[in-house]
Amino acid sequence: MRVAVLTSGGDAPGMNGAIRAATRTAFVRDWEVLGVPDGYRGLLEGRFRRLTDRTMGGILHRGGTILGTAREPQLLTEEGQRQGLAALKRAGVEGLVVIGGGGSLKGALALAKLGVPTVGVPATIDNDVPFTDMSIGVDTALNTALEAIDRIKDTASSHRRAHVVEVMGRNCGYLALACALAAGAEAVLLPEHEPHPEDLLGALASSYERGKPHFIVVAAEGSGLPARKFHEYVNAAEDTFESRLTILGHVQRGGSPTAYDRLLGSRLGAAALRALAEGEPGIMVGVSGRRLERFPLEDVAAGKKHLDEDTYDLALTLAGMHRRRG
Ligand code: F6P
Helix, strand or coil: CEEEECCCCCCCHHHHHHCCCCCCHHHHHHEEEEEECCCHHHHCCCCCEECCCCCCCCCCCCCCCCCCCCCCCCHHHHHHHHHHHHHHHHHHCCCEEEECCHHHHHHHHHHHHHCCCEEEECCCCCCCCCCCCCECCHHHHHHHHHHHHHHHHHHHHHEEEEEEECCCCCCCCCCHHHHHHHHCCCEEECCCCCCCHHHHHHHHHHHHCCCCCCCCEEECCCCCCCHHHHHHHHCCCCHHHHHHHEHHHHHCCCCCCHHHHHHHHHHHHHHHHHHHCCCCCCCEEEECCCCEEEEEHHHHHHCCCCCCCCHHHHHHCCCCCCCCCC
16 A cells, blocks of 8 residues: 655644654555645645655754745645646555645545545644644744743843734634633733624723733734734834734744644644544544544544634633623
């Protein structure tokens, strides 16, 4: 049996652990594994390289993806899918593991529908893939952002300033919310909740009057009130904190994966291969509580991940704010 593995979309720390686990689990069955360089782009161009036990050595602790990745919208077109299918057939590939986020898993579903036994592995720092509690890379990105915010807090307190910190997450507020809660931020701006700048400015003013040494705002990049805009509002207000703006950007995507992401990548990579071996393709492997589960790719592609509202309430409560009702 010959299978292929690819990583697609934004890289996420822990992808290498998933590649390694899928490959080594295949080797135990004496299967051959081809790596597809640069995600679906490499697939469309018919590029494959044989993975060996040695190529899998020394990669578990490395950030990024040793296979390379790309954003390749072409695979979501019929023409692109036909091209991908033809490339897989030419290479004699009988099973495919796709490691990536929502868009990549839609591509996996398209190939599965064309008859390619395909299994998806959720990997994106955004944590926006439905059904799985966590995607590979989220924990590392969260810890990276948190470390940066802790540092920002030191300088914020020293100068008695407000700091607005933008974190990634596309249209999902998970990273921002988790950062805000873990960093003890004074406010959080999320795509899932309508922003009320007047409430935030009120909280800012009252914190200033009460003598707080800093005011940290964590803003998701997809928030309805962009980080830069709120930063400008703060600086336009009188008799309150001065503001500084930090956009953390791609710093959050790099770095050595945390223990959690190495474990998650290893468990999910191996589980993907097992699903192929057990003849259950067309699914995504994910984590629910402490257990690994299989979810139909069809449901994953159609689903949406929702923000945990209890966690949002907790972040507001601990920041001394209240949610607007009604
Ligand atoms: O999906 C992961 C992510 O890092 C998002 O949080 C961000 O919006 C996007 O990718 C950035 O994409 P790119 O690396 O293509 O600029």
